[in-house]
Amino acid sequence: MNGEDDLLRLIPPPIDIAADIDWETLEERLGVRLPSDYKWLVEHYGPGKFSDFLHILQPVTGFAPIRLEDSANRASEILDQLRESGENIPYPTEELLPVGTTDNGDTIYWVRRPEVDPDRWPIVANAARNTKWPEFDGGIVQFLVATLSGRYRCEVFPDSFPGDEPVFSKYVIRASRRNQR
Numbered sequence: 001m002n003g004e005d006d007l008l009r010l011i012p013p014p015i016d017i018a019a020d021i022d023w024e025t026l027e028e029r030l031g032v033r034l035p036s037d038y039k040w041l042v043e044h045y046g047p048g049k050f051s052d053f054l055h056i057l058q059p060v061t062g063f064a065p066i067r068l069e070d071s072a073n074r075a076s077e078i079l080d081q082l083r084e085s086g087e088n089i090p091y092p093t094e095e096l097l098p099v100g101t102t103d104n105g106d107t108i109y110w111v112r113r114p115e116v117d118p119d120r121w122p123i124v125a126n127a128a129r130n131t132k133w134p135e136f137d138g139g140i141v142q143f144l145v146a147t148l149s150g151r152y153r154c155e156v157f158p159d160s161f162p163g164d165e166p167v168f169s170k171y172v173i174r175a176s177r178r179n180q181r
Contacts (some may be wrong), residue, residue: 003141004040010149011050011168019043026059029069030097035110035118038099048170050148051162054108056100056140063171071098076108081113090133099140106156108143111135117132120127127156 008106019042027033042058047066049055057145058067064070091111100108105128110121123136123143134155136143148166 003139004044005035006145006149007041007141008044011166013044013168014046014048014170017044017046019046021059021094025058026069030072032097032112032115033118035121035139037119037139041141041144048154048168050144050168051140051166052169053103053157053161054100054144054147055102057098066101066118068098071101075109088131096124099123102157104158108140109143111141125156127155130156132156 016129021039021042021147023039038056043058046088047058047061052122055066057071058066059068061067075096075098076093079096080087085090091109095115096109096132097112098107102108106125107128108123108125110118111124112118112121114120119139119177121139123138123140124133125136126133128134132155136146136152136154143152147154147157148162150162
């Protein structure tokens with residue numbers, strides 16, 4: 001089995017995902033080819049969160065805090081500012097590309113090594129309030145399977161995550177009052 005099959009068994013995706021993503025244009029704007037397991041994840045699960053805590057950044061969404069391109073730009077600025085203030089960040093900024101966030105403000109990154117083979121990029125997490133950078137040797141889908149199944153304990157996540165029965169919840173988009181009139 002591969003990571004995708006394991007994730008499908010562990011947490012079935014929503015049934016009504018309509019993914020219309022121009023990957024080529026997005027990758028051109030980002031200046032990097034994205035891992036194939038990430039594309040699969042976005043196309044099968046869409047915008048939402050795992051176990052009410054872990055959010056996967058999305059290429060297309062009206063919710064800016066989880067938009068991949070916006071998060072990538074913001075992360076580069078933040079990492080450079082932290083480095084200038086004396087923080088010890090064990091990776092060059094240009095090697096880190098965010099792929100997820102948590103409700104605690106933690107960030108999950110791809111480490112873009114080797115740059116020419118995104119399907120081999122490992123995952124690293126950084127807690128919002130400490131200097132730990134645990135690395136996971138696998139892609140985002142493998143990271144989710146290992147973390148959500150309890151086989152891997154990411155030390156920056158709280159002990160309560162993922163809970164006894166991990167779930168995926170789609171974001172609920174509510175119409176504004178103005179649109180309801």
